[in-house]
Structure formats: C-alpha cells, structure tokens
Amino acid sequence: MRHTAEKLQAKFSLIDDFSKKLDVITKAGDACVRKFDTIATSADKAMNKVATGLNKASDKMSQTVSSAADMSAATDNVTDSIGQTAEASDVLAKKLDELIELQKQNSESSAVLQSDYDSLKEKLEQAEKTIDELSEKIKKLTEESEKAPKGFEALGNVIQTLGLAKVAQEISTALLACSQSAAEFETSVAKVSTLVDTNKVSMRSMRDELLQLSGESGKSVNDLSDATYQAISASVEVGNAIVTVDKANKLAVGGFTSSATAVDVLTTALNAYNLSADQTEYISDILVTTQNLGKTTVDELASSVGKTIPLAAAYNVEMDNLSTAYAQLTKNGIATAEAGTYIKSMLNELGDSSSNVAKALKDETGSTFAELSSEGKSIGDVLDVLVDSVNGNLTKFNELWGSVEAGTGALSLAKAGSDAYNDTLMAMKDSAGATELAYSKMMDTTEAASQKFSNSAQNVAIAIGDDLNPCLEAMYNAGSNVLNIFASWIDQCPALSGAIAGLAVAIGAMGLAGAIAGIVKLVPKIAEMLSLSPKIMIIVAAIAGAVAVITALTVALSNTNKEYESWTASTKVNYDELQKANAEYKNACEEFGATSAEASTLKNKVDSLTESFENNKMTIEELYDRFDKHIELSQQIISSYQDNNFEIENQYETAGNLVNKLEELATSSEKTAASQEQMKQIVSTLNGMYPELGLNVESVTDNIDALGDKIMETAEKTYKKRKVENAQNSIADLMGQEETLRRDIEIAEANIKVIRAGYDYGHNTHASASHTYKIESKVKTPGRYMDITGNKATAYGFIAAAEKAGLKLYLGSYPITPATDVLHELSKHKSLGVMTVQCEDEISGCASAVGASFAGALAVTSTSGPGICLKSEAMNLAVIMELPLVVLDVQRGGPATGLPTKSEQTDLLQVLFGRNGESPMPVLAATSPTDCFECAYMASKIALEHMTPVVLLTDAFVANGSAAWKLPKLADYPAIVPPYVRPEMQGSWTPYQRDEKTGSRYWAIPGTEGFTHILGGLEKDNKTGAISTDPENHDLMTRLRAEKIAKIEVPDVEVEGDKDDAELLIVGFGGTYGHLHAAMDELRATGKKAALAHFKFINPLPKNTAEVMKRYKKVVVAEQNMGQFAGYLRMKVDGFVPYQFNQVKGQPFLVNELVQAFEEIIKN
Secondary structure, eight states: OHHHHHHHHHHHHHHHHHHHHHHHHHHHHHHHHHHHHHHHHHHHHHHHHHHHHHHHHHHHHHHHHHHHHTTHHHHHHHHHHHHHHHHHHHHHHHHHHHHHHHHHHHHHHHHHHHHTHHHHHHHHHHHHHHHHHHHHHHHTTTTTTTTHHHHHHHHHHHHHHHTHHHHHHHHHHHHHHHHHHHHHHHHHHHHHHTTSOTTTSOHHHHHHHHHHHHHHHOOOHHHHHHHHHHHHHTTOOHHHHHHHHHHHHHHHHHTTSOHHHHHHHHHHHHHHTTOOGGGHHHHHHHHHHHHHHTTOOHHHHHHHHHHHHHHHHHTTOOHHHHHHHHHHHHHTTOOHHHHHHHHHHHHHHHHOTTSHHHHHHHHHHSSOHHHHHHTTOOHHHHHHHHHHHTTTOHHHHHHTOSSHHHHHHHHHHHHHOHHHHHHHHHHHHTOTTHHHHHHHHHHSSHHHHHHHHHHHHHHHHHHHHHHHHHHHHHHHHHTOOHHHHHHHHHHHOGGGGOOOOGGGTTOOSOOHHHHHHHHHHHHHHHHHHHTOOHHHHHHHHHHHHHHHHHHHHHHHHHHHHHHHTTBOHHHHHHHHHHHHHHHHHHHHHHHHOTTSHHHHHHHHHHHHHHHHHHHHOOBHHHHHHHHHHHHHHHHHHHHHHHHHHHHHHHHHHHHHHHHHHHHHHHTOSOOOHHHHHHHHHHHHHHHHHOGGGOOOHHHHHHSHHHHHHHHHHHHHHHHHHHHHHHHHHHHHHHHHHHHHHHHHHHHHHHHHHHHHHHHHHHHHTTOOSSOOOOOOOSSOOOSOEEEEEHHHHHHHHHHHHHHHHTOOEEEEEOOOTTTHHHHHHHTTOGGGTEEEEEOSSHHHHHHHHHHHHHTTSEEEEEEOHHHHHHHHHHHHHHHHHTOOEEEEEEEOBOSTTOBTTSOOOTTHHHHHHOSSSSOOOOEEEOOSTTHHHHHHHHHHHHHHHHTSEEEEEEEHHHHHOEEEEEOOOGGGSOOOOOOBOOGGGTTTOOTTOBOTTTOOBOBOOTTOTTOOOOOOSSOBOTTTOSBOOOHHHHHHHHHHHHHHHHTOOOOOOOEEESTTTOSEEEEEEGGGHHHHHHHHHHHHHTTOOEEEEEESEEESOOTTHHHHHHHSSOEEEEESSSSHHHHHHHHHSTTOOOEEEEOOSSSOOOHHHHHHHHHHHHHO
C-alpha cells in the first residue's frame, strides 16, 4: 500500500507540474491571439486583393461569353477545344480554389466545432471536474489511496478523448516550427542591433516596423532585415533606415531585384554623390526610368552601376547623365555589364589629362571633362565635340580612344547623336514618380496578393513563436518538457493511446502558420461559448493545429506525386534541384543549427529556387495549350486582316460603281421618280461611307462631274488610309504576341535541351528505359571506397607523392576551366603541408612553381591548353635548370579559348615539342578518373627522381568524370627517392654533376652548407656549372638531357583481348580507354578478333612499343585529334603506317561509331 501511495504521489506531482506549464502556455496563447488580430489584417487585405483579381477574371469571362454570342457559328469549334483543355484547366482551377478556400478556413473550423458542441462540452466539463477531483485527492492521498487509481483512470479517459497522446509529436513539430521562424527573425534583428546604439534606438519598434512593411510589400521580414543591416552599414542614419528600405523595396519590386541589391545600389549612389537619405527616391526613379528607356533591368544595373558611380561622381557626371549613357548603350543592343565596362573606360580616358580624347577636348573647348560636366554638359555633348574635332569622321573618332572598350562605347553613343542622348537625358530629369508607378503595377497582381498573404501567414508564425519562445526557454532551463510528461503518462497508462481527429475536419491544407493561427484565434470564442478553462482550450487548439499540419503535408505530397508526371522536363529538373537543396538545408539545420551561416546560405538558395520553381512551373499539356493558343490567335489575326482587306477593297470598288451609276442618272435626259429615288439612295449610301462629303441630290445633279472626281479622290484616300491602318493594327497584334511567344519558345527549347541531354546521356552510357543493369567489378576487392572525380584524384595523387617523398607540396596556378577544381581541392589541405598560390596569370603560376622547386618542394602548376602556350618559356627554364616540376594539363577543346568545357586530346604534340630548342620532357596520360591518382603519383616520382619537368595529361572527360575508388595504402606505393647531394660530395660537387645510372643531376637544396650554387636560363658548362657558349658543350648538354629522359624506366604496354591472333589492334592513349575497350568488346562479341593497346606513358614510350605495333596486320590509332599520336608513333617506329580514326567534336567517342569504323577496316 505504501509503495502504491508513493507511486501515485509521484504521478500527481507530474500533474501539478503539467498544470503550471499549461498556465504558462495559456498566457502565451492569449498573446498569440492579440498578435494574430494585428497581423491578420495584412492577410485579410491580401485575400481581398485575390478576391478582386478573381472578380476581374470573372468579368473578363463574362465579356468573352458575350462576344461569343455574336459568333455562334464558331462556338461549336471553340467548345471542342475547351473540352480538350478542360483537364489542364482543372489544375489551374484547383489553385484558385485553394486561394478561396483559405478565406473559409476559420469559419469552417468554427462550424465543425459548433456541430460537435454537445459532446465536446460534456467531455471538457468532465475534464475540469476530474482535474478538480484529483486536486482534492492529492490532499487526501493517504486516506483515499484505494480510490486514487479510479481517479487516475478517469484522467486517462479525458486525455484519451482529447487525443493528446496520439498527436503529442505533431504538437511539438507545429509549435517548434513557429518558434524557429521567430528565432530566425530574432537573429536577423539582432544582426542589425550590432550596428546601432540600443540605448537610443528601440529595436522593438524597428522590429514592428519591419513586420508591418513585410505585410504591406510582400517581402519577407528576414530579407527586409538584411536590407536594413546593409543600409545602416552604408552609413544611412538609423532613423532613416526603414524609410530607405521601404523605398529600396519599391525599387526592388518595380526593378525585378532583391531588397538588399536595391539598398546596395541606392546607398552607393547616395554616398558617391554626397546626397542625403531624402534623395533616395530621386535615385530610384532614375534607375527605373533607365530600365524603361533602355534594354536592361534594375537588377542588371545594380551589378554594374556600383562600379561606375564613384568614377562618374569624381568627374561631376550626375546620376541622370550616367544613367542616360546606360539607357542609350543597352538600347543599342549592348549588354548591361558590357555597357558598364565601356562607360568606365570612357570616363577614365575623358578624365585622364594625358589621353588623346582629353587633349582633343581641351583643344576644342579650353576645358577639362570634369569642368564641362560641372557646366551641365552631357556625355552626349562631349562626344559631339570630339566628333566635330575630327570633322565627323567616325573612324578617326574611334582611333582617338586608347582602349577598345572606350572606343566601342563612345562610337555607339556618337552614332545615335547628341540629340537622341539629350532627349533621353530630359526624360531622366522628368522621371519623378517612376518607381511608385512601377511598384503599383507590380503590386496590383494576383501573384503579389498571394505573396502578401503568404508573408502575413509567416508573420503570424513569428508572432506565435515570439510568445512561445519564452515559455520554451523556461522549460528548457528547468530541464523539463511538456511532451516528456505526455510520454511519461503514456508509459504508465496504456489507456492514453487513443485519439480523435474530428477537431481538425475541414481545416485542409491551410499551411502551418495559417492553421495554428486560425485555431488559436477561435480559442477565446469557444472558451466564452462553453465557459470552460483556457487551459483545456489551448490544448484543443494545439491539437487541431498539429492535425492541420499533418493534413497539409498529406495533401501536398499527394498533389505533388500526381502533378510530377504531368510536368515539363524543365519543371521536373527545377523541382528535383529544389528537393535536393531542401535536403541540404535540413541537414545543415540538424548539423549546424537553423541560425547558422551554412543553414542561412542554403535557406536563401531554397527560397530562390522555390520562387523560380513556382514562377516557371508548367505541365506539358499547358505548354501545348499555350502554343495552340498562339497558333489560333495568329490565325485569327491573319484571318481578320484578310477579311478587313477584302471589306476595304470591296468598299472602294463599290464607291466606284456607285459614282458611275450616279453620273449615269444625273446626266440622263429623262429623270423619272424612280431615277430620283435611286439617286437619293446612292447619295445616302455614299454619305454613310464618306460622311465628310456631305452630299445631297441637288448638288450632285447640278455638278456631277466635279463631285464625282471629289468622291473618288476621297474614296481613294480612305482606301489607302484604311489599308495602312489594317496592316499596322495586325502587325501590332502580332507583335503583342511576340514577347509571350518568345518566352514560350524559350521554355520549349529548354525542354528540348533537357530531353536531348537525357537522350545523349543514355546513349553515351548505353542506358535503356526498359532495362537496368548492375555492373559488377572484375575483381571484388574488400576495402573502403569513395566516389571521386578525376580532378580530385589528381590532387590526392600529388599530396600522396609529397608525403611519400617527405616534401612540402606547392601549387602555383591560374584558375582555368577545366583545371580549377585541382586548385580548389588542394587549397583545402594546408594541414597536410600543401601550399597553394592563385596567381594573376599562367606565366607567374609556372614561374613561381619553378622557384618552389629550386627551394626544395614538390612543385606543381596546373592549367589547360591555352595555359601551356603561355607557360612554355617557364617550363623550358625548368628543363635547362633540370629541376623537378609537374605540369598538369587538363585538355579542352581549342584552339585559343575554343571550347572551355569540352574534352579533346589536342595538346599532345604541344607538350611533346611545343617549346624552343631541344627540350625533352616525360609525358604521361591518365586513362580514367581513378587512374588520375596513379598518374599524378608517378609523374611526381619521375620528376623528383630524374630532376626534370614532367607533363601529366588528363582531359575534361576524365577530370570531371567520377568513379568508385578504393582508398589506397600509401605503404604499398613505391618509394620516392630524389638524388640529393651527399655529405662526401662537399667541396667537389658541381651543379650538373650526374648520377651515372640515371643521368640525373644531384639536387642541392639552397641553404645546404657547402653546396652554394647558381642556376639559370643560360647554358652551363657540364663540368663547372659556369655559363658556357662553347658549341661542343652545348651539344653535349643537349644529348645528356635527352638521354636522361630516355633512361626513365616505364612499364611495357599491355595488349588486351585477342592479343595472339587479333585481326585488328586498336591503339589509343589517355581518356579514350573506356570507349575503345567497349568497342573492342562489341567486336569480339560478334565473333571478330580484336585487341587493344592503350598507352599511359607517352615519353618515353614503353620499350615493347615497336614490337607490339608490328605484331599485327592491321592497326588503327583512334584519338580525339587529327592524328597527333599516330604521327608520333610513325616517328618512333620505323615503317609503321596505321589506319586512323580521328574526331575533334569536343565530345567523347560514340561506341557504335567506333565499332562501325573498325568493322570496315577489318572487312577491307
């Protein structure tokens, strides 16, 4: 009995604790209601806007129906089209219904609760009664311990009825989501508070102003808070910060950019021109007018104008003058970013007193550019002066400018003329109100209203979270949690496992904030109606809100699954990218916290992708319908044009016939009553056709000749005028379709591109929609594997080689596609002794690596084909100095800039021979992403042990490709032993003293006592190391360097396939291995004898190369160039004349093309 009493006492203690927590939550709930009443106003306004938009749509439909009544003959055809598109229209209708449904949620929830009034009232009254009874039982626990289990069972029944146990986790999810929204906003405001004196500035007021601005503008509070931070950071006074952000937000909406970007460009202009905050709207109006008059957007301008404003201000060029230049250049077809570069170059030259244009300007006007600008001269006026200075010769005008950029921009403006420039400038000066007008137009849309409603709902969640967070914080500090109490009850009493869902019927997919806010708002009304405790009502509200969340998620998932298959390919790609970003954001929140920098960055990405997805979401049927409508509308316009033309021509012809008849009647000698009546009708008809004539029968009878000519003259003028107007109107109608048609074509092209990319991928990987295959490894080797790209594997190979050699790794590199990822990867590993330097150009990248090598590091420089051209002199420096250096060439399409992202093998002869003098270098070529590690390690080993620069060839295909890679054991790799000088050499050593076996010179690291020496680009004496111009010595040194490379031992080339009796030997090198091997396999599968010899070591070639090449009757060299490797093999193997398969498409080989070509060779 005592044990039972203690157990019950502990349970009732939990009940008391729970009751206290309910009191705290009740207070939070009351505050939530007050917050909701304030913030819900924005949501109501937004819904009114949506309703207005729907009413307008309804009016449009009514007008359409009315018009359709006059075209009954066409109605049947239209009905058929409507029937075909009804299914697609249902999707849109559902979206509109969801908006309307949002307005009904609160009233519907009230109706449901009212319908359950009797049973709910009885159960809740019983709940209060039971709690009161249990309170009494706690006091009398010792006396009534035998009755207590029944009381506890009664409490269990109440909680069972309320469904607390079943939805405990859902309540937690719903409320904590509100808490998280509030916490994120709190963090944003706290960030702003770091810039202000909180003793003087009320952050609470600023916070409320941001919430209000969010509700009015449709921008999220966090975006507005970030914009406020940026404004204050840019020296905007705290008191003006929100006003500035408000104006910037209007610019953002009207200029299609973000609030933060708008703040940035506005504050840049204010600071550069030393303007006060009240001039913000002036700057904003100019930017919007620039957008309107040019072919640009404020978003594009913001990325460029910030770089030109300070320079323009320095030369007294006002903002309107600068913006006019942007408007004119972009209107002339120049991209905004390029326009900014041109303007900046122009201003630099105009302001530089030593430039040709500045001198010409001074000679012509006696003033500098800055002086002319301060006098009110526009850039157009200044350019006019310069054109006059060369007598209007635009070629000479262009030659005045020192840079191509400045000349191109100036010429574009000069061709348009100063009048056009100044007209645009006057429009800039009259731009007041442009921002407000653009903002009003953008806000008067259903999309804007929907966004405002969405933000209002989010702000409700913040308001709820504001009042819940102190409660949650108190519970956390106390080390307890209401949900833990629920869990404890469930463990102790199985009766708590039931639940009911009736409270959430008809709530639907209202969304988290809307659902909870709607239920919370009902709490005081229901509490008043039932006269029950708010403690119980807040639980009901929380439960219903949680169930609403579950319902929303269920409906959303169901709809998404159904919709996904109907979307266009580009929509699916956008959706998949959004889902991936959401997963990354969720993981970041779990790992780093929701307010972390990582999570914030990903949240911005998710928000951006969500906006893009929602704006561009489209089903295939909708896309088809849009094009059908374009075709239908175009046909209607053309048909209308033709009908109007027919009517115009018919009227003209009728007028001629009527005039002829009128002349006949008027000149007739016999005028009967019938003829008079006929003349009267003709005159009336002509007056109807041409009212300006004002004809009457008497005047016509008296002066028919003159009037006949006048009538026909009027008819002809009217005919020509109407023909022109008809053509203009039809063209205008067709042009009106052009923008939407262009967007739809872009969407269609994007879908075609996605589908083709999928097809190409499937074709290149031999994938099939109807079959899937699991490709097993040839040898299943146990171990730890990772997915690795070729570039990452290359970086790891260099790190492993440096570790094995006991040296630091140095990379000097200029970022170039597709080799940049090696620089990125190595820069992450400073802890492993890796030093990376991102150099300003290719030459310095290679030269710095030569210096690092001289200092005793494993030196690497990375690049692609164009970089090899530039590095060649520094590479030759390493050749003559005989220093270890690895040159990584990730090949791409060429020549010149060529195809930066495409894959080729066109650098082979360049790395073998593309330097002055005899400069032999070892060359390796990686065959796969994982082989990049092996080749990087071997290239480093050869460079260090043979004191020579080495070229490692990869290509974009293997560098960006990936494969499963078994993590190697470094102990299994061969040692790397550089030929360092030995102590006993001290006193007798010279810089080019060599190892007799390898021919490599000994390596003396600078600073080693007794081994001071000098190396350089001039030829040195073999014995002394001094500069030498002796012919015999130069010949000797040339041969010694070549022999050293030839002595490098490399493994024999292996032959795969039918190596003993192949009809055809396929030869390749580098990244084509997989495709050539697959082609060989297909040939063998059809009964043909084929073999493959694939080269990894190019210089020196394997010793068995000649024997292998001559072993087979037919040999084909397949490579992604015009025959460089085939030519190299001819040079090295006497009498070798192979077949060739060459493609230079910037794409990997297609196996079916290889097989077809090889079969032809075998057949012939």
